[in-house]
Amino acid sequence: MKLLRYGQVGHEKPGLLDNDGQIRDLSQHIDDIHGTTLSPQSLQKLKNIDINSLPIVQGEQRFAEPVSRVGKFICVGLNYADHAAETGVSVPSEPVLFMKATSSITGPNDDVMLPKGSQKSDWEVELGVVIGKEAKYVSEEDALDYVAGFCVINDLSEREYQIERQxxxxxxxxxxxxxxxxxxxxxxxxxxxVDNLSMWLEVNGQRMQTGNTKTMVYKVPFLIHYISQFMSLQPGDIISTGTPPGVGLGMTPPLYLKEGDVMKLSIENLGEQQQKVVSYQG
Structure with missing residues (x-):
């Protein structure tokens, strides 16, 4: 299934994409797409629905983030050897983990707003993993049993704030x-x-990143296992698994986002995003 949420901000509804690329409304079956509705039992019930019985959503729709009420947004840094090299660091001996604020979450085609005074905002196409049931101290062998699904993530980064602000x-x-x-x-x-999905990102029509998940240092099952040793993973939590080379920081000279830029990015089988960059509006 391709589960989604559609509608204007604050008025999103749950849906799924059928084989003809049409949005089908799921709101008669679930209230939203969140941790509770991502359990294996709930997903199986949704799979058993006759898709042709679901209403077709008419007209152009905004795609929202496909999971609401995200509890944790966990990211893995330097997880592609060639990306680590372009940033001038060695591949870490264990996964580098950091948190992304859940308030950063936005729809896949919504505008990206540069922080006030930002000069070094950057892009990163990444494979996202969404957890479907609570995971504590799980084995690498069983780790994929805890996955509800996969998605595209643009892990945007303000490099001055990230690297130079102590x-x-x-x-x-x-x-x-x-x-x-x-x-x-x-x-x-x-x-x-998911160990062999092509991925790419463009800025203003110019290809910046071309990669494949097969070059990830630490694969999805290991990451779920590893993270679950330090914290429990809850249904609806997101893990963003790292980016291939081609980020602005790694270019000579570095290249960063500016107002009016348009990013387009995609991962094989998981769909495409597009965002316009706007200046701070406050």
């Missing part, structure tokens, strides 16, 4: 609108081989 990465990662994800949550049976 603190943890969360300063540069949690800015408002710096966590677009979606357009849908794709269940594992339709996501394909």
């Amino acid at each position: 603190g943890q990465w969360c300063k540069g990662k949690g800015c408002d609108t710096f966590g677009p994800f979606g357009p849908y949550l794709v269940t594992p049976d339709e996501a394909g081989d």
